[in-house]
Amino acid sequence: MSARRCALEALNTWEDTSVYADEILSELAGKFRLSSADRGLAQDIFYGTIRNLFLVDEIIEKLRRGRIKPATQNVLRIGLYQIFCSGIANHAAVNETVNLARQHEKGLVNAILRNALRREDEFKSEIETWPLEDRYSHSGFLIERWEKQFGEENTRALLEWNNRPPSVFARINTLASDEALNRVRSETQPCLLGADHPDFFKVEGAPNIDWLNEGLIYIQDPSTSHSCRLLAPQPGEAILDACAAPGGKTGYLAALMGNTGQITATDSSNQRLQQTRENLDRLGVTNTDVSQADWFHEDQLPEESQFDAILLDVPCSNSGVMRRRVDVRWRLQPDDFTRQAEVQARLLKNAARYLKPEGRLVYSTCSIDHEENEGVIEASGLRVEEIQRCLPWENGYDGSFAALLRP
Numbered sequence: 001m002s003a004r005r006c007a008l009e010a011l012n013t014w015e016d017t018s019v020y021a022d023e024i025l026s027e028l029a030g031k032f033r034l035s036s037a038d039r040g041l042a043q044d045i046f047y048g049t050i051r052n053l054f055l056v057d058e059i060i061e062k063l064r065r066g067r068i069k070p071a072t073q074n075v076l077r078i079g080l081y082q083i084f085c086s087g088i089a090n091h092a093a094v095n096e097t098v099n100l101a102r103q104h105e106k107g108l109v110n111a112i113l114r115n116a117l118r119r120e121d122e123f124k125s126e127i128e129t130w131p132l133e134d135r136y137s138h139s140g141f142l143i144e145r146w147e148k149q150f151g152e153e154n155t156r157a158l159l160e161w162n163n164r165p166p167s168v169f170a171r172i173n174t175l176a177s178d179e180a181l182n183r184v185r186s187e188t189q190p191c192l193l194g195a196d197h198p199d200f201f202k203v204e205g206a207p208n209i210d211w212l213n214e215g216l217i218y219i220q221d222p223s224t225s226h227s228c229r230l231l232a233p234q235p236g237e238a239i240l241d242a243c244a245a246p247g248g249k250t251g252y253l254a255a256l257m258g259n260t261g262q263i264t265a266t267d268s269s270n271q272r273l274q275q276t277r278e279n280l281d282r283l284g285v286t287n288t289d290v291s292q293a294d295w296f297h298e299d300q301l302p303e304e305s306q307f308d309a310i311l312l313d314v315p316c317s318n319s320g321v322m323r324r325r326v327d328v329r330w331r332l333q334p335d336d337f338t339r340q341a342e343v344q345a346r347l348l349k350n351a352a353r354y355l356k357p358e359g360r361l362v363y364s365t366c367s368i369d370h371e372e373n374e375g376v377i378e379a380s381g382l383r384v385e386e387i388q389r390c391l392p393w394e395n396g397y398d399g400s401f402a403a404l405l406r407p
Contacts, residue, residue, distance in 0.1 A: 006025075006038075006046075007043075007046040008078055011049060012071065025039075036206065047165070047326045049078050050326045051137060051162070052085050052163065054133060055136075055137050058134045060073065069105075072109065075109055078100075079098075079116075080113070080116060084127075090120075094113045136159035136163055138329055145337075158392060158393055160393075162322040167203075167397070168202070169200055169201065169202055169219070169222055170217040170218060170220060171225070172217055184216050193222060197225055200222045215282040221321075223398040224400065225252060226400060227313060227400070227402035228252045231360065231404070233257050235258050236260055237261045238262050238308050239261065239262070239308065239309050240266070240307040241263055241264070241311045241313075242312045243268075243295065244266060245267040245269060246279055247265065247276035248279070250288060253311065259287045260287060264289050266292065268296075276290055295347040296346060310351055311364070313364045314364070315340070316340055316372050319366075319369050320366045320367050320401075323398075337371045338371065340367075341375055344376045352380070362402055363405055366399065367401060368392075372401075373401040383406040388403075389401050389402075
C-alpha cells in the first residue's frame with residue numbers, strides 16, 4: 001500500500017512541478033521509508049505510468065465521459081497502468097488502487113477499474129489499431145521526426161524500446177587492486193558483455209553495494225564507452241574532458257591511461273563537480289584535475305593550455321536515453337533540437353581551440369538525432385575521421401553518437 005501511495009504522490013507532484021521524476025521518487029521513497037522491494041514497486045508504477053500516459057488517458061476517456069478531478073485521474077492512471085502494462089495481478093491492481101482514492105470517490109474508481117477488467121481483452125485488441133502517438137505515448141512530432149530519419153519499422157522498434165524499463169549495466173574499475181579485480185570478474189563472468197565492451201556487465205538484481213562503495217564498479221551504460229575508446233587516450237597524454245560531470249567517462253579515461261598522464265575535467269556546475277570529485281575519489285583516480293569551466297563562453301582555460309586529445313560530451317536532447325529518463329519525451333519541444341545544435345556547435349568551437357595541431361577530438365552525445373550529431377560535426381570545419389552510432393533497437397542498450405575529429 002505504501003509503495004502505491006508513494007507512486008501516486010509522486011505522480012501528483014510530477015504533474016504540478018518541473019522537478020524531474022527521479023528526484024521526486026528519491027525524496028518520497030525516503031519520506032515513506034520504503035524497503036528496497038517497495039521502492040522498486042513504486043518506481044515501476046510511477047515511471048511506467050509516465051511512459052504510458054497517453055495510453056491510459058485514452059482508456060480513461062473511453063471508460064468515463066465527462067470531467068474527472070486531477071487527483072482521481074491520477075489514481076485511475078496508476079490503476080490502469082497496472083492492469084494493461086504491468087505484470088501485477090489484476091485483483092491487487094484494482095483493490096489496492098481503489099484504497100488510494102478519497103472516500104467519496106472510491107465507488108467511482110472501483111466501477112471504472114472493474115469495467116476496464118471486463119473489457120480488458122477488447123481494449124488490448126483495440127489498442128493495436130490506435131495511432132502510434134496514443135499506443136506508445138509519444139508526441140506526434142517526435143514520431144514524425146524519427147520516421148523521416150529511421151523509417152517506420154525502426155521508429156516502431158524505438159517506441160517499444162522506450163516504453164520498457166531499462167537494464168542496469170556496470171563497469172569494472174580496472175584501477176582497483178588485482179585481488180579485487182579477480183574477485184569481481186569471477187563473480188560477474190556470466191554477465192560480462194564480451195570483447196566489444198571489456199569490463200562491462202549486466203547487473204542482475206540489485207548492484208553490489210560494497211563493490212560500489214569500494215570503487216570496484218561504476219554504474220555505467222555500455223554506450224558511454226564508445227566515445228572513450230574512440231578517443232583512445234594514451235598513457236602520459238594531456239587530456240581534456242570538457243563536460244565531465246558526473247565523472248563516469250572521466251573515470252574510464254583514467255583507467256584506459258592506467259592513471260598516468262594528466263586529465264583536466266571541467267563542467268559548468270559546481271554542484272555537479274563536487275559529485276564528480278566524489279566519484280573519482282571513490283574510483284581511485286589520481287591523474288585528474290577537476291575545475292569549473294563553461295564552454296558556452298570562450299577562453300575558459302589559460303591560453304597556453306593545449307591537449308593531445310579532447311572529449312566533448314555535450315548536453316543534448318537525451319533522445320537516445322528516453323527509456324532511462326522518463327521525463328524527456330514530455331519535455332521536448334519541436335524547436336529544441338535546433339536550439340541544442342546551436343549550443344553544441346558553440347561548445348565545439350570553443351573547446352577545439354585548445355587542441356594541439358596534431359591532436360584529436362571526440363564529439364559525443366546521448367542523442368540519436370541527426371541535427372545534433374552529423375549536422376553539428378559537418379558544419380564544424382573539423383575533419384571527420386570516424387563515426388560510431390549506438391541505436392537502441394540494434395545494439396540493445398542506450399542510444400549515443402561519437403565522432404572522431406581532427407583539425
